[in-house]
Structure formats: C-alpha cells, structure tokens
Amino acid sequence: MISIDMTKARQIKRDMIRAERAPLLSALDIEFMRAVEQGDTAKQQEIAAEKQRLRDATQNPGIDAAQTPDELKDLNPLSV
Template sequence: MIAINRSKAEDMVRARLRLEREPRLAALDVAYMRALELGEDTTAIVTEKKALRDITERDLSGLSLMELAALDLSGALAL
C-alpha cells in the first residue's frame, strides 16, 4: 500500500507555485517601475504582487489530493 505524506505533498505544491509565480512577479516589477516613472497609480500592481507573494501561505488542507495535484497559480489565487 502506498501512503501519501500530505504535508510533503502540500510543500511540493507550494514550491511549484513559487516557480510558477516568478515570471508574473518579474513582469509586475517592470510594470511597477514604468508606472512610477510615469507618475501613475501603482495600487493595483502592489495589490497583485502581494496576492502572489501570499499565495504560499494559503491553507491547502481543504483540498483533496487530486485537487492539490491539479492546483495551478490561478486556482490558488481563487482560494
């Protein structure tokens, strides 16, 4: 019988989400700098960056193992 370590599975998903969010955070960094240079409002960019950074702090315990395995960045943001 195969036993699945739930804690390890959640850690692996969080690590995958960190990798998945990197390009979006980089793009938001560029957008933020451009907005600053143009004197535009950066509130939406800051909010989105915070949501991406906080994604690894979300409680994943309510997800089934199948849902956990299928969880992607957009799904994690919706939690």
C-alpha cells in the same frame, strides 16, 4: 498500498506555486517601475495589490484543507 505524505505534498505544491509565480512577479516589477517613472500612483497601487495577491498564494487555505493529492493538483491559487 501506497501512502502519500500530505505534509510533503503540500510543501511541494507551495514550491510549485513559487516557481509559477516568479516570472509573473518579475513582469510586474517592470510594470511597476514604468508606473513610477510616469508618476502613475493609481497604477502603482494596482500592481502592488496584484503582487501581494501572488505572494499570498502559498498561504491559500485550500492547500492545508486538501485531503488528497488530486485536491492539491486541482487547486490553482494563482488564477484570478
């Protein structure tokens, strides 16, 4: 019988989320700098909030609550 190490699986899921969010954060960095150049503080706050949401994705409680690899696979904390 195959045994899955869920602790390791959760860490792998977090690493996958980090890899997936990296280009999203980079794109938001560019948008943020444009908003700074334009003096658009409302847009800066909006972008900062979205960046924080992406950073918090690895702390999604569903990751720790998942009991099976399929539950982890189905979890997508980056989606809105």
